[in-house]
Amino acid sequence: MCGIVGYIGSREAYPIIITGLKRQEYRGYDSTGVALINHGLKVFKKKGKVAELEEYLLGKNLSASVGIGHTRWATHGEPSDRNAHPHQSASGKLAMIHNGIIENYNQLKQELLNKGYTFNSETDTEVLLNFIEEIQKNNQCSLEEALRIALKRVTGAYVILLLDEGNPDTIIAARKGSPLVIGIGKDEHFLGSDATPMLEYTKEVVYVNDYEIAIVKANELVLKNLGNEGQTPYITKLDVELAAIEKGGFEHFMLKEIFEQPGTIYDCLRGRLDATAGTITMSGVQNNIDTLKNANRIIIVACGTSWHAGLLAEYIIEELCRTPVEVEYASEFRYRNPIINKGDVIIAISQSGETADTLVAIEKAKEQGAIIFGIVNVVGSSIARASHAGAYTHAGPEIGVASTKAFTAQLVVLTMIALKVAKEKESITPERYSKLLFELGDIPEKAGALLKRAEELKIIGEKYKGAADALYLGRGYNFPVALEGALKLKEISYIHAEGYPAAEMKHGPIALVDDKLPVVFVATKDDYHNKIVSNIQEIKARKGKVIAIITDGDESITSMADDVFAVPPADEIVSPMLSVIPLQLLSYYIGVAKGCDVDKPRNLAKSVTVE
Ligand code: F6R
Numbered sequence: 001m002c003g004i005v006g007y008i009g010s011r012e013a014y015p016i017i018i019t020g021l022k023r024q025e026y027r028g029y030d031s032t033g034v035a036l037i038n039h040g041l042k043v044f045k046k047k048g049k050v051a052e053l054e055e056y057l058l059g060k061n062l063s064a065s066v067g068i069g070h071t072r073w074a075t076h077g078e079p080s081d082r083n084a085h086p087h088q089s090a091s092g093k094l095a096m097i098h099n100g101i102i103e104n105y106n107q108l109k110q111e112l113l114n115k116g117y118t119f120n121s122e123t124d125t126e127v128l129l130n131f132i133e134e135i136q137k138n139n140q141c142s143l144e145e146a147l148r149i150a151l152k153r154v155t156g157a158y159v160i161l162l163l164d165e166g167n168p169d170t171i172i173a174a175r176k177g178s179p180l181v182i183g184i185g186k187d188e189h190f191l192g193s194d195a196t197p198m199l200e201y202t203k204e205v206v207y208v209n210d211y212e213i214a215i216v217k218a219n220e221l222v223l224k225n226l227g228n229e230g231q232t233p234y235i236t237k238l239d240v241e242l243a244a245i246e247k248g249g250f251e252h253f254m255l256k257e258i259f260e261q262p263g264t265i266y267d268c269l270r271g272r273l274d275a276t277a278g279t280i281t282m283s284g285v286q287n288n289i290d291t292l293k294n295a296n297r298i299i300i301v302a303c304g305t306s307w308h309a310g311l312l313a314e315y316i317i318e319e320l321c322r323t324p325v326e327v328e329y330a331s332e333f334r335y336r337n338p339i340i341n342k343g344d345v346i347i348a349i350s351q352s353g354e355t356a357d358t359l360v361a362i363e364k365a366k367e368q369g370a371i372i373f374g375i376v377n378v379v380g381s382s383i384a385r386a387s388h389a390g391a392y393t394h395a396g397p398e399i400g401v402a403s404t405k406a407f408t409a410q411l412v413v414l415t416m417i418a419l420k421v422a423k424e425k426e427s428i429t430p431e432r433y434s435k436l437l438f439e440l441g442d443i444p445e446k447a448g449a450l451l452k453r454a455e456e457l458k459i460i461g462e463k464y465k466g467a468a469d470a471l472y473l474g475r476g477y478n479f480p481v482a483l484e485g486a487l488k489l490k491e492i493s494y495i496h497a498e499g500y501p502a503a504e505m506k507h508g509p510i511a512l513v514d515d516k517l518p519v520v521f522v523a524t525k526d527d528y529h530n531k532i533v534s535n536i537q538e539i540k541a542r543k544g545k546v547i548a549i550i551t552d553g554d555e556s557i558t559s560m561a562d563d564v565f566a567v568p569p570a571d572e573i574v575s576p577m578l579s580v581i582p583l584q585l586l587s588y589y590i591g592v593a594k595g596c597d598v599d600k601p602r603n604l605a606k607s608v609t610v611e
């Protein structure tokens with residue numbers, strides 16, 4: 001969490017930093033701050049979103065060609081002006097921003113308190129900054145050397161950017177466990193938690209590795225490890241255009257991203273699926289086909305929405321490949337003592353590729369000899385790089401904090417992998433394999449067709465915006481969809497929602513049902529359809545309000561439900577790629593109707609780079 005931006009060159013730094021921070025607000029928006037050097041160090045910071053700082057700074061002299069900026073997701077200390085970054089050292093000469101958590105900050109703080117230091121904030125960042133300055137003072141060494149010594153004492157995760165008033169032509173940066181990208185311009189450099197702040201200036205970037213320090217000047221980038229040995233910067237070409245991170249006429253990023261799904265699903269299939277030829281081309285899978293085919297067990301690790309995609313993958317892989325699958329919350333997996341045997345394959349699923357729990361879970365599994373297969377959206381991200389092999393989801397930048405298009409792209413990739421492995425294992429009949437390839441190929445068009453009726457969900461959303469709670473139910477492949485629908489509603493509208501397997505409802509949750517409770521059934525046609533119709537009757541008998549996502553033409557539910565939304569018919573394996581879309585829209589419209597900030601829901605951040 002937290003977004004960091006830096007600039008050094010000959011342009012005005014402030015506009016670049018503020019624009020970069022706005023693009024990185026998905027990483028947190030509890031407070032914002034900038035530090036600039038122009039005849040001395042100036043620090044401005046404020047609780048709240050970037051726009052609030054921008055307004056506060058109107059009319060101030062912000063001219064400088066070197067600066068750093070931060071948008072915060074609070075960990076140590078409440079959101080407030082004084083806990084906002086950048087922090088200044090005791091001498092006032094150094095300014096620092098930080099993304100991550102210094103786990104042993106208490107110990108370091110105690111050492112500094114014993115030496116008479118006092119602190120202006122409750123943050124771990126201010127402690128680390130003063131610790132660095134104390135080392136510099138004590139050892140009479142350069143800032144770079146002091147930083148190196150300090151970081152050897154630090155446990156936890158960090159990306160830090162440091163400005164030194166006495167050395168105004170340099171930004172010093174360091175990374176461990178949180179992302180840092182450096183954009184290379186002509187006699188200028190850009191720094192960011194991702195590449196979005198630099199997209200209009202350069203397409204050449206360096207992804208800094210863990211335990212590296214970058215000494216960045218306008219015309220020079222030096223990378224070193226903590227042992228002071230030079231590292232060669234590896235330059236990567238970006239293929240993201242500016243338009244991809246703008247709203248493109250939509251009111252919110254979330255709505256834009258929901259509507260992008262026909263295109264993103266198509267992009268995910270493009271060049272991979274050829275239904276007529278009966279082929280799926282995925283080099284990451286092909287190069288590891290024996291490992292995947294012979295896996296004794298597949299363990300999927302992920303968090304949140306990506307975990308829901310993993311749950312669906314469990315159903316799909318077990319059915320098509322007959323390989324046992326376990327799905328684990330990455331945060332649990334990393335702290336228990338999981339049994340990983342030879343021949344187990346770990347699939348890590350992550351939109352951002354930076355989720356700390358997922359990253360550490362795969363590092364842990366790697367130590368035990370597991371093969372890691374990454375399903376990641378952000379190219380070059382930490383999880384992508386930590387995986388032995390993988391497949392990108394190609395959904396493009398997802399800016400809305402609630403994940404939408406990344407989820408459907410994850411399902412597409414996971415289904416293609418399952419089909420490819422099943423074909424290789426001969427655990428699927430040629431007829432079913434071919435049918436599913438065509439079914440997959442039809443999803444973009446079907447998603448486009450259902451999105452044309454989005455207004456129907458706006459009307460339904462208006463009806464239920466006053467609900468205090470909601471229940472989401474589904475069976476089989478529709479159960480993870482119900483979980484995802486409930487998560488979306490919670491995040492976006494702050495309405496308490498629970499997802500359950502429909503049949504499990506009578507073992508407890510049915511007690512919640514009264515004439516006010518909306519119960520959302522994901523009830524598209526599948527092998528259990530009659531059963532879910534009975535479950536709907538059970539809710540209606542108790543006067544619950546039923547909203548049903550059904551298959552077009554299914555009359556059996558229309559007469560029973562209070563509200564229905566029909567999706568085009570599809571095989572039950574690919575149907576979740578469609579049935580989740582109305583649930584995304586329903587949450588969106590309810591959130592908007594309630595006046596919530598749907599792109600930046602309270603307390604959340606898009607990239608969860610802390611535990
Ligand atoms: C929900 C959401 C989160 C993420 C979770 C994992 O809308 O966005 O639950 O799915 O934080 O993030 P990634 O996929 O980036 O690892």
